[in-house]
Amino acid sequence: MPVVTNSIKFGTDGWRGVIGDEFTFERLALVAPVAAKVLYDTYFSTVGSRTIIVGYDRRFMAEDFARAVADTVSAVGFDVLLSEDYAPTPAYSWAAKELNALGALVITASHNPGKYLGLKVKGYFGGSVPSEVTKKIEEQLSVGVPLAATPGKQEKFDPWPSYTQALERKVDIAKLREAIASGKLTLFADVMHGAAAGGLARLLGNQVKEINSQRDPLFGGGAPEPLPKYLSKLFEVIKTHRETDKSGLTVGLVFDGDCDRIAAVDGEANFLSSQVLIPILIDHLTLRRNFSGEIVKTVSGSDLMPLVAALHNLSVFETAVGYKYIADRMLVAKVLLGGEESGGIGYGSHIPERDALLSALYVLEAIVESGLDLGEYNRYLQKQTGFTSAYDRIDLPLASMEVRSRLLQQLQTKPLTEIAGLAVIDCQTIDGYKYRLADQSWLMIRFSGTEPVLRLYCEASTIEQVHQTLAWAKQWAG
Incomplete structure (x- = not known):
């Protein structure tokens, strides 16, 4: 039976479907080479490269689908760097930019339930490709891509070292490690069985208390989305910890399935979405790091964001929902921070991509340098702006x-x-x-x-x- 191409549609950040139904090896073998060709047609004149990064998260058979992508993309003449293990989606975006690739094809369904898998398409610049590019992919699916006379090369690579080194340079990593080692800060990390597993330990050491670390393609029967209904274990461990140890600061950080969205739980076991974290980050990065630039928010972002931006005389630019719209703005303007209510936050000093691990480091830095619990920091900003919501x-x-x-x-x-x-x-x-x-x-x-x-x-x-x-x-x- 021929593949029905008109039912393959890209949303705000990629194409996804139910494994074995909409998302199959046959369909992926059609989409991946076309995506590689569109990346080539769009960016080769800028990059001069024929290399495609291929990566994946920890979902069911994600590594098998990634190998299939590598095989089909190399078969049409592109060189492939295939990840040797799972990694965060932003690590692949970083690799695309750092290694001068055309872009990255990432097997992930992000925060969706375990029955889903998908494909994200990243550009050479280190972020999601714009809508015009995904539209071209959809349009060319009915044409396909012929096999090359000479297949491209395939090599394995480890995306973690270069990525974590880049993140370490963004913060005072020694101060964060010392705060954790001395007991000044107790850090819990709920990686939700996803690609953030081991990430903070690589950056901050083994005293990070990670939960839901094991691979579980069913995500405990829920979804790897940083929402309160999926965080009962994190709430419980923080409450238990504070009952026995009231010294120092305590925080829980939550990462979605492919580690590009973040949320937090404060020392009183209160959930804090990015609607709260973004204003804290704006204040911290301007006040203590002297960052400047535009604040980019989606239309669904909290009113507290522009109010805190106004405290620091920062302009605000508003976009439609979807991080690729924020990324588009980051490519043409000087942006301090761009964020969305669903947990995606990125920085103009990094790549035009939401990055939960970098956001985690900045949140931890805000806690350590201010000496405030996240809940206290939020209340402080509410008092400063006269706005509570x-x-x-x-x-x-x-x-x-x-x-x-x-x-x-x-x-x-x-x-x-x-x-x-x-x-x-x-x-x-x-x-x-x-x-x-x-x-x-x-x-x-x-x-x-x-x-x-x-x-x-x-x-x-x-x-x-x-x-x-x-x-x-x-x-x-x-």
């Missing part, structure tokens, strides 16, 4: 793509004027519909582009109001 998000499955179309048409033809008893005073349509309400809270309604899922985001003064507004939105969606 709560945030939550719901991904609501819809019955079908037809239901999605009906709801979208309803938003377009019957604009909302009141939400949960509050008047709508503004509506942004950068990505979806973001409604600003009379009390300055906001609700954002956004549809997935590839599946029947409605994403609901809300920030308000209290968590009770957030839940009330999200409940209203769920009822509106039927």
Whole structure:
């Protein structure tokens, strides 16, 4: 049976599907050579290289799919550097730039449940390729790529050493190691069975207390996404630790499946998403590292981000949801930091890519140098800005793509004027519909582009109001 190419669609950061259904060796053997050719057509004149990096995470058969990618890409004439073991996605992005490759093809489904696997496409510059490139890949799938008269070379490489050395140069690594070794800081790392496993130990030593380290393609029955519902073990170990040892600072850091998203748990076992971490990082990097540049946030980012940016006279640029839009901005402007509410944070001084391990080092540096618990740091910034808020998000499955179309048409033809008893005073349509309400809270309604899922985001003064507004939105969606 021929492969149906029109059903292979790239989302905001790659193509993914259910293993054995949408994501198969046959389909990957079609997509990978086309992706390599599009990278060549787009970037060879800049790079002058025919090398493609191939990497993978710890998902089911990820290394087997990666070998298949290496074989099919070399068969059409490209040289391949195949990772000898799993590594974080940003390590492959770094390798693409550091090794002067055309780009990287990474086998991962990031934060999605274990039944999924996917392919991310990275450019020579060390970040996700823009939408125009993935569109070209989709368009050329029906044509394919002929076998080369002379296949390309295949070599194995270890992406970890160069990557971790680059990260070590970004922070005062000795100060962080000393803080952990002396007991001033106790660090727990929940790697969620993913590609972050062993990463912080490589950087900071074996006193890092890592949990969920073993490979588990089912991710404990959940998903490797840094959300409270998947972090019961981390909450428990931090609470237990603080009951027996109240000295020093305690923090838990959480990494998604391919280590490009981060969240944290403070010393009181409170969950802190990137909506909280990004303002802390803005403050730390400007105040103590004298970084400067633009702050780039997605439209779903917290209002605390621009308020903290204003404290340091930093401009703010807002994009659609999806880190590749932040990366696009990082390629043309001087950016201090770019971040999204789902945990992806990157830095203009590094590569245009979200990097959870580098974010972890900067968060730890902020704790050690300020002497504040993360929760205390957040409350300090709220006091400085006079702004206190709560945030939550719901991904609501819809019955079908037809239901999605009906709801979208309803938003377009019957604009909302009141939400949960509050008047709508503004509506942004950068990505979806973001409604600003009379009390300055906001609700954002956004549809997935590839599946029947409605994403609901809300920030308000209290968590009770957030839940009330999200409940209203769920009822509106039927």
